Amino acid sequence: MYALIDVHKRYGLRTVALRKLNLEIRHREFFVLYGPAGAGKSTILNLIAGLTKPTSGDISRDGVSIAHLPPERRGAAMAFENYALYSHLSVAENLAFPLRAAGLDRSEIESRVKRIASVLGIPHVLDRRPGFLSGGQRQRVALGRAIIRPADIYLLDEPIGHLDAKLRHRMRAELKALAVEMNATVVFTTTSSKEALALGDRVGILNSGRLEQVGTPAELYNSPANTFVASFVGDPPMSFLSVTARRSSDGVKLYNGDGQAIASAPFDVLGRTALKAGLRSNAIQLVDAQTSGALKGSVQVVEHLGHSNIAVIAAGGDSIQVSLPADRRLKPGEPVGMIIDPRQIHLFADERALVGEHV
Amino acid sequence: MLRRKSSWPVEVLRYGTILLVILFFFFPIFWMVLTSFKPESAIMVSPPQFFFTPTLDNYAHALVDKNFLFYVKNTLIISVISTLIVVAFGSLAAYSFARFNVGDGHILFFILSTKMMPAIAVILPYFLIFRDLGKTAIGKSLHLGLDQHGALIVSYVMFNLPFAIWLLVSFFQDIPRELEHSARLDGLSRLQVLRKVTFPLAAPGIAVTAVFTLIFCWNEFLFAYILTRKAASTVTVGVESFFTLQGILWGPVAAAATIAVAPMLVFVLVMQRYMVRGLTFGAVRG
């Protein structure tokens, strides 16, 4: 088990990469660090690997501090986002590099290189220099070099980020299967919500050097801690409505900027200010504009995604995304009504999630 | 911008211009080689002669009477040793500037600023230093006195190192850090990483630096002229020695100059391929 304890990391005098970060990577878990570019994902990997030192705080393995240990004694293997392949060596020599450094004998090295090349589907390029490979092949060589030798922890920095969509989808499944098979502890960084949900046993969401939330994909999707997490997990992202809670004849209701009731409050939020209601695109049912009790709005934009459509509906100053079947046709400007399931409303006050007993 | 196909007069004009420029730059070399084969009577005549009976007299004079190969040997020793020292120290220094940001850029700038001084401004102090150094025990053992190889080597190293470091820093900066990080994780020590990863990748850049340094040392005149008399003189000074009180021996001068230039010309032609690769060098990236 690796842990970062109160880690603060600054580059130079001004750039703060990580702020008071506490993170635990459990034994044999597939941990995904997910966040926008520049959030500090690579910095965390570099800290674990020992390639950079924390400005303050500690890094430990199984409860023992390893902050002072050099990289070669951290037990980490790493794949770098920009591949970091040696352009003066062939693919086979690149793959063999960590094994040579470990002093394995020639025949053992050769058989391992062959095995890993066939797992990654690159046996035909072993003799080539990295300069003559496609981006996808380079990325697989980089991945191969990281997993070719046994390590206590595998640090994979956006290892499939540069592959084309088809390969990326396939490699995602294969990577997960490989990790399960190897029984490995993996830290994987990504900027894709789908990859985070598909791969992670647990996911840490990073924003400007701070961990916003750590949890299983289901926890992050169903109970996001704040609006940042809510808008970052799930595809398309959650829509937010500015609402106020008021008592009406049949209980407390949420009203949008137009003063329209959008739904009953799922729990008591009277008196809370700066309220936002978060809705996933599949939590809303689109109905005729005249339907009583429906939230009225007008269609802004309709996007055809092939297997489904997304309509963006303007209502009370908010833009709300609604998923529709592919054959449902809508025109921009068309008035529509929306029925919202109160049980699927996520409520936030001052950007933080409110939790309460659902009625 | 739209680029259209040019008509033939434009093409003629373009290639004509290129030819003229080439002629302009190559003519002195051409004339030097031509003169080296001319009999004395044909050298200074006006109008200049392009057709004459070639002779090897000038080469004989330069090589036999003046023992010009002695200067070539001196130059070779001094240039090669200077270059080796410059490259060795330069790459280590440049690496630390590129990777550890030593001195936050200020030292790097300071080092280059020494290049801004004209050589003539420091030649007198150099002369005095080496004159006195030559009298000390350590100076004697390292041949650091006037008219000794060591003095010129030290001067050339001092003069070339700043530029070499400056050039090499950019080559090292072009090598992604991740390449070294990855090797570190594989269990190599910092020095092993340097030897097995960084330097092989920087080789084209180092080669370019070596070539520039060698060319500079080979062609240098001022230091060699002031700091040597005979024993450690280089080709440039050797050529100058043909300027006698009786007059300038143009034929032997041309022959000696041709001999002096030839090795560098061949060397640069051979290295050209590597130099172009070095100047466009970059590691494999996305």
Place this chain on the structure above:
Amino acid sequence: MARITAQNLIKRYGAFQAVHGINFDIADGEFVAILGPSGCGKSSTMRMIAGLESISDGAILFDGRPVNDLRARDRNVAMSFENYALYAPITVYENIAFPLRSAGMDAASIDRAVRSVAEKMELGQLLSLKPGALSSGQAQRVGLARALVRKPAVFLLDEPISHLDTRQRYRMRRFIKSIHQEFGHTMIYVTHDQEEALALADRVMVMSDGLIQQLAAPDEVYTRPANAFVAGFVGEPPINFLDFTDADDRGLTIEGNRVALTEKLCGLVRQIGPRGIAAIRPHFLRLGGGSPVQLRGQGFITEELQDHNEIFVDVGRTRIALVTPPGQKVHRGEDVTVSVDPDHLLLFPAGNKVREHSDDI
């Protein structure tokens, strides 16, 4: 506003030919996305429309008038770049005003034009800032505003949002779409992201190897791809390809599974021959039996994406993906049956044969 026509358009770089004589016709006010992998010729095509690249052969016409010999600045084309290309030392206001100033417009008209476009682009508050103080999404909007302020006839966008993060991408995508609805320019949008192309465009022009593979509405490109390339490039998750053999009038064999064919597909099989490629989107597959077209295989892995699951199944030597409702699962090595929606089974000739598609002019 302009209608854009390409006639047998060719682009060569020395001996290399990047665009091989393509034809298309983009209606006035239409939004067309040019979609394709890197090196497919999409950027060359756009740059020829913009006048940034010479036309090696063929012609580009604006409203029926050839523009081959018009310089970029005389074509009344605006272009927005991925890196926004803003001038750092001057304010947002001056950045937007820049093209008008260089056109020599008077100060009052410039002010009116800048303020009007800034309001529509929600930049009113930012006019006095310098580009360095903007977020990437804001900088992108300024870039778009600067392109729009000259009231161009054609608006070209070259991968304008590919570097933004997911949330910003969604927002900018809608923003661009609403600009189109508001201003009504002829818009051409180059991208390698199929979702962007489908979401934004009235028609999608799929390019590969310097040829137009298909030019059609998003739904059409998705459900009736012209060839295997288009089928594979469009759709998320990517389409599944399986080799088929022994095709005859009644059915065909996919990885050992004998499959009955519908009337429509039988006609197609007669054209293709006994061997070829079957393609089926992950959304049109489900776990379990009950369809005339069934495949047997072994489970590989289940990915739980919360609002749906993606399940990988090995059918013979081919690994296929399914999109299922949440909760469905397979275990590794488990025997499973997969049902194919026969209406969405696509058949293509073997060898990924790519056929040129050109619109009649």
